[in-house]
Amino acid sequence: MQGMAEISIHRRIWADRLFKGLIILLSLCSIVPMFLILFLIVKNGISVIDWEFLTHLPKPIGETGGGIANAILGTLWLIVLSFVFSVPLGVFAGIYLSEYRGDKLAYLTRLAIEILQGIPSIVIGIIAYVWVVMPMGSFSALSGGVALGIMMLPVVVMATEETLKLIPDSLREASLALGVSFPRTIMKVILPAGLSGILSGILLGVARVAGETAPLLFTAFGSPFMNYNILKPINSLPLTIFNYATSPYPDWHTLAWGASFVLIAFVLGLNLITKSVTKKWKVQF
Amino acid sequence: MNHTIADVAVPTARSKITLRNKWSVSEASFRRILYLAGLSLLILIVAIFFSLVVASLPALRQFGFGFLTGKTWDPVRGEFGALAFLVGTLMSSFMALLISMVFSLPVSIFLGEYFRHGNASTFLKSVIELLAGIPSVIYGFWGLFFLVPLVRALEVKIGVAPLGVGIFTSSLVLAVMILPYASSIGTEVISLVPSDLKEAAFSLGATRFEVIRKVILPYASSGIFAGILLALGRALGETMAVTMVIGNSNFLPKSIFSPGNTMASVIANEFTEATGNLYLASLIELALVLFIVTMIINILGKLIIHKMSARK
Numbered sequence: 001m002q003g004m005a006e007i008s009i010h011r012r013i014w015a016d017r018l019f020k021g022l023i024i025l026l027s028l029c030s031i032v033p034m035f036l037i038l039f040l041i042v043k044n045g046i047s048v049i050d051w052e053f054l055t056h057l058p059k060p061i062g063e064t065g066g067g068i069a070n071a072i073l074g075t076l077w078l079i080v081l082s083f084v085f086s087v088p089l090g091v092f093a094g095i096y097l098s099e100y101r102g103d104k105l106a107y108l109t110r111l112a113i114e115i116l117q118g119i120p121s122i123v124i125g126i127i128a129y130v131w132v133v134m135p136m137g138s139f140s141a142l143s144g145g146v147a148l149g150i151m152m153l154p155v156v157v158m159a160t161e162e163t164l165k166l167i168p169d170s171l172r173e174a175s176l177a178l179g180v181s182f183p184r185t186i187m188k189v190i191l192p193a194g195l196s197g198i199l200s201g202i203l204l205g206v207a208r209v210a211g212e213t214a215p216l217l218f219t220a221f222g223s224p225f226m227n228y229n230i231l232k233p234i235n236s237l238p239l240t241i242f243n244y245a246t247s248p249y250p251d252w253h254t255l256a257w258g259a260s261f262v263l264i265a266f267v268l269g270l271n272l273i274t275k276s277v278t279k280k281w282k283v284q285f
Numbered sequence: 286m287n288h289t290i291a292d293v294a295v296p297t298a299r300s301k302i303t304l305r306n307k308w309s310v311s312e313a314s315f316r317r318i319l320y321l322a323g324l325s326l327l328i329l330i331v332a333i334f335f336s337l338v339v340a341s342l343p344a345l346r347q348f349g350f351g352f353l354t355g356k357t358w359d360p361v362r363g364e365f366g367a368l369a370f371l372v373g374t375l376m377s378s379f380m381a382l383l384i385s386m387v388f389s390l391p392v393s394i395f396l397g398e399y400f401r402h403g404n405a406s407t408f409l410k411s412v413i414e415l416l417a418g419i420p421s422v423i424y425g426f427w428g429l430f431f432l433v434p435l436v437r438a439l440e441v442k443i444g445v446a447p448l449g450v451g452i453f454t455s456s457l458v459l460a461v462m463i464l465p466y467a468s469s470i471g472t473e474v475i476s477l478v479p480s481d482l483k484e485a486a487f488s489l490g491a492t493r494f495e496v497i498r499k500v501i502l503p504y505a506s507s508g509i510f511a512g513i514l515l516a517l518g519r520a521l522g523e524t525m526a527v528t529m530v531i532g533n534s535n536f537l538p539k540s541i542f543s544p545g546n547t548m549a550s551v552i553a554n555e556f557t558e559a560t561g562n563l564y565l566a567s568l569i570e571l572a573l574v575l576f577i578v579t580m581i582i583n584i585l586g587k588l589i590i591h592k593m594s595a596r597k
Contacts, residue, residue: 120522
């Protein structure tokens with residue numbers, strides 16, 4: 001009897017150790033792809049990056065060299081457009097949600113945001129096609145901005161709501177007690193207090209949409225030229241990567257690695273900056 | 286002679302000027318603006334749904350429910366049946382889910398139970414967060430140049446047509462992509478397990494493994510399920526990475542190694558070339574199906590999580 005209990009205790013202890021080891025092993029395995037991806041992109045991409053690559057237009061097949069200046073500019077343009085479409089509306093909707101927490105409409109709005117967040121990006125692309133490209137009759141940077149704006153909207157709303165919820169009521173009450181009107185209290189007291197949180201939400205939203213390809217396939221469409229007109233097709237970094245990576249030409253694959261390096265540096269950089277900024281400026285009450 | 290408050294508190298010219306600046310809109314109209322902003326999001330969702338329905342009407346009228354069970358997708362003859370894409374989507378997503386679970390569950394346990402704080406946890410957490418930040422086109426690119434040759438070698442070894450691309454390859458890429466979603470929610474619900482429950486089990490002499498298996502996992506199971514559900518929602522709608530490695534074939538896949546197409550990838554592939562109303566409408570109907578399915582999955586997943594966090 002005694003012996004059997006001993007054995008089973010040993011077995012249990014070993015099972016415990018084995019399990020812990022397995023968990024650690026599998027957890028470590030799950031981060032391997034991350035390093036493989038980064039390694040491959042840095043290895044193949046960094047040698048492509050030079051001044052010409054960043055500042056020149058792409059060249060036709062057969063000619064070596066050429067750059068991705070139009071894609072970089074296009075991505076920046078699209079970010080500006082999506083910012084315009086999402087931030088004002090998103091911040092106001094976020095204020096609404098934090099001010100009217102118990103409202104029936106607030107509940108439905110919150111539901112709408114959760115649905116919006118889960119919509120596949122390709123579906124958003126189709127919506128922007130139906131709403132903007134079809135009536136206008138052509139692909140355009142504007143339609144791409146609409147698509148990315150819709151994608152960014154839930155991120156901005158949620159960041160605003162979450163941040164404003166953390167601001168203590170005493171701040172608002174102090175302001176109102178001094179005779180400051182409700183609109184001024186919101187705009188001059190509550191919003192500035194939550195600025196860092198909202199800003200980091202916006203940056204995360206930008207990082208999210210900067211890498212999106214699917215919604216741009218039939219909205220911004222891509223273009224080999226420098227384009228400043230928002231009513232014309234425009235290129236973006238992810239589109240460039242997609243087009244070059246799926247082409248049969250090794251020259252273009254090289255360019256795609258370079259473009260991937262630029263994109264990933266931008267997106268991950270933005271993520272890291274946001275995180276450190278949030279930590280530093282975090283609203284503390 | 287009684288002075289009323291009103292007599293005394295007449296605003297001077299000076300105070301009028303200071304009041305009249307940017308945010309002197311009346312409270313009522315400001316509240317109306319806020320209300321409209323909230324309402325507009327609701328309208329946006331409704332408008333998206335109805336736009337998709339209206340734009341896919343020609344296909345809805347022509348095929349009805351047969352659209353989802355039709356086996357042929359032949360744009361030239363104007364025949365559109367989405368069964369091949371439905372099967373492709375389900376196969377790739379569920380396989381990705383299975384592969385991903387093998388890793389996301391251990392990561393959840395690692396972060397939610399074994400190493401809740403400290404350097405190891407911070408490191409793993411930030412790497413997984415970075416994984417979520419990588420654009421999907423880059424996953425596709427990596428899959429194309431790293432996974433496809435590997436899968437091809439595997440296919441040579443087991444004796445199937447060595448295409449490299451196919452449903453299996455796309456599942457691998459998807460598995461990596463959805464790992465952060467499943468594991469972050471899993472971590473959250475595992476760390477929500479009340480410590481008095483765990484301590485009670487420990488005090489009865491249970492080992493940590495037994496506590497995890499008999500107390501933590503059962504308690505957190507509905508939340509873990511919700512995380513897997515939300516990850517599934519991601520996988521179903523994922524487009525670019527899948528498009529690049531799935532082989533883009535419009536026939537019913539015969540095995541997990543055959544090339545195929547998902548609903549999202551066929552839209553990405555054919556939308557700009559779609560000629561004719563019916564073709565376009567059929568593709569938009571695929572988007573409508575995706576929209577409805579992901580909506581249901583997301584609402585369900587969030588519901589379970591809300592319930593789970595309310596239980597505490």
